[in-house]
Amino acid sequence: MCDQLRWDYLSCTGHPHLDTPHIDQLAKRGVLFDRTYVQSPICGPSRMSFYTGRYVSAHGSTWNNIPLKVGEMTLGNHLRPLGVRTALCGKTHMTADVEGMRRLGLAPDSEIGVLVSQCGFEPYEREDGLHPDGPRYPRNSAYDSFMKDRGWQDENPWQSVANSAEDDDGNILSGWFMENADKPARAADEESETPYITSRAMDFIREAGDTPWCLHLSYIKPHWPYIVSAPYHDMYGTETHLDPVRSEAERADPHPVYGAFMEERVSKAFRDDAMRGKVLTAYMGLIKQIDDQLGRLMAFLDAEGLTDDTMIVFTSDHGDYLGDHWMGEKELFHDASARVPLIVVDPSPAADATRGLRSDALAEAIDVVPTILEYFGGQAVPHIIEGRALQPILHGKTDAVREVAISEYDYSMREVRRRLGVGVKDARLTMLFDGRWKYIFAEGFRPMLYDLKADPNELTDLGADPAYVDEIVRLERQFFDWTRRMAQRTTKSDEWIAAQDATLGEAQAGILIGYRNEAELREVLSKAEAQNKVARKTQ
Known part of the structure; x- marks a missing residue:
């Protein structure tokens, strides 16, 4: 899993200048699910859906640092009874439910307490990135030691080495500032975060030996700070940058929530073409570095004799607007933000017929858990996992597993809520996409509506156009059907109840x-x- 990688910034998904041969090779070996949507377009809740197989309104971790409540079943909980060692190298953005653990008497340093605190993963090495100076974000002592062994004596090498540049006079230039994005990070390539965590993943695989394992290799990049080591820092000049997808009409009379997000600091920064260009240079370089490291990892699996019996899932937790639609960051539901790459390489012979397929089936982040569970021979548990295993498509038995994709966003923690004068409980958005129509329910406001067949760039919001009332009513009915699902009865299955x-x-x-x-x-x-x-x- 990459962090903040857009669906369309790979050569196999159509980027004309960014060459990603190793990721492309995965797509040739498996199935590229070309229309995959995350369950929330921001790190924390998106990842909690990836790890639980449940929608955000079911697991309740609605924004970054909102804890995943004790008792939520995660991938590790499903796999460990099958004898599968389930581990983490990299980021989860998990916030532990400390109050819930205390109430249940779970010690944070106990075996169960660690698993509950780490989203069900054995933390082989948790590295969330984001270690700025200050007490709020914990440092990664293992990475600090690694950098010290490399000769860096900086107190916080994540901040001052891996995510900073240096001018000719020796002044440190922070990667947090967009104007420094096109400069090389002080860290050498092999010292930066992506190669480091790849090496740790390889350490885990060596250590795991013949024990069945599932490794979550979770890269921190191309998420900000936007800065990358040489030689990647200047590989992609302005001639390789795509023009922003946006129109003046979008700013003329936007939906109130959309308009408020346009006024965020990061959105305004991406309107500056010079700043945007510097970020794109780094962003593309970070992706190229990830691709090279995946090539290194694939060569390692070959050398270890593991390629032919290892399922590989490649994806991202959300996208990045990069100036499209007058936006920076993510958080709303345009494809730049809510759509992600998803490649599944199933090594079983049953998947031979679909190798190299580019599927236009709607897929969701929550489909990853049931797909992995089925691969290991686990029983389906639809009363717990809301996603759907992708094997029917991987094995050529069907070309679709769902009619709509859903994504949710709680913007109560954002300044946008205050700017709009919206109460905490009403700061909610939900997207429903049926393959053509993208409907966005905004509590307290009119809906947004995009026709991706007629308007694939999502430049025209039809939500206020009376000509589309019938379409909105139809989609509202589908949205209402989804809201009425049974999501909280996870202790007993429908089959068990029916048998009583x-x-x-x-x-x-x-x-x-x-x-x-x-x-x-x-x-x-x-x-x-x-x-x-x-x-x-x-x-």
Whole structure:
């Protein structure tokens, strides 16, 4: 998983200047799901959906640093009973439910406490990035030690070496500032975050040996700070940059929520073409570095003899506007933000017929968990996991597993909410996309609507046009159907409930409600015994 990688910044998804041969090779070996959407266009809640297989409104971690509540089942919880070691190298953006753990008496340093705190993963090495000076974000002591062994004596090498440049006079130029994005980071390529965490992933694979394993290799980049080591810092000049996808009409009378996001500092910064150009140079270089490191990893798997029996899933937690639609960052639902690359390489012979397929089936981030679970032979648990395994498409049995994709966003923590005068509970957006129409429900405001068939660049919001009322009503009905799903009854499956006979169970237990006499009870118990005999013979 990359962080903040757009769906269209790979050569296999159509970028004309950014060459990513190793990721392209994965697409040739597997299936590229070309229309994949995350369940929230921001790191924390998106990742919690990736790890639980559940929509944001089901797992409840609605924004960064909103804890994933104790008791939510994650990928590791599903795989460990199958004997699969499930580990992390890199980022999760997980915030532990400390209050819930304390209430249940779970010590944070106990075996169970660590797993609950780390989103169900064994933290082989957690590296979330984002280690600026100050107490809020913990440092990664392992990376600090690695850099010290390399000769860097800086107190915080993540900040001052890996994510800073240096001018001719020895002054440190912070990568946090966009004007420095086109300069080389002080760290050598092999010292920067992407190669470092790739090496740690390889360490884990060596250590795991013959034990079945599932590794979450989670890169920190191309997420900001936008800065990259040489030689990647100047590989992509302005002649390789795509023009921003935007129109003046979008700014003329925007939807109130969209308009408020346009006024964010980061959105205004990306309107500066010079600043945008510097960021694009770094952003593309960071992606190229990731591709090279994936080539290194694939060569390692070849050398270890693991290629032919390892499933590989390549994706991103969300995209990056990069100035498109007058926006910076992510958070809304244009494809630049909510659509991500997804490549699944299934090594089983059943997938041979679909190798190299570019599927236009709608897929969601929550489909990753059930796909991995099925690969390891685990039973489906649809009362817990809301995603759908992708094997029917991977194995050529169908060309679709769903009719709509859903994404949710809670903007209550953003300044946008205050600018709009919206209460915390109403600062909610939900996107429903059916493959053509993208409908966005905005609590307290009119909906947004885009027709991606007629308007693939999403430049015209039809939500206020009376000519599209029928389309909006149809999509509202689909949205209402989705909201009525049963998402919280996770302790018992539908199949278990369907197999129960509540009345008989009560009678057998001596709870006799509504029986007129003992003869009626005997009749019920006699019929039940006869039915049980028939069932036993059938089995």
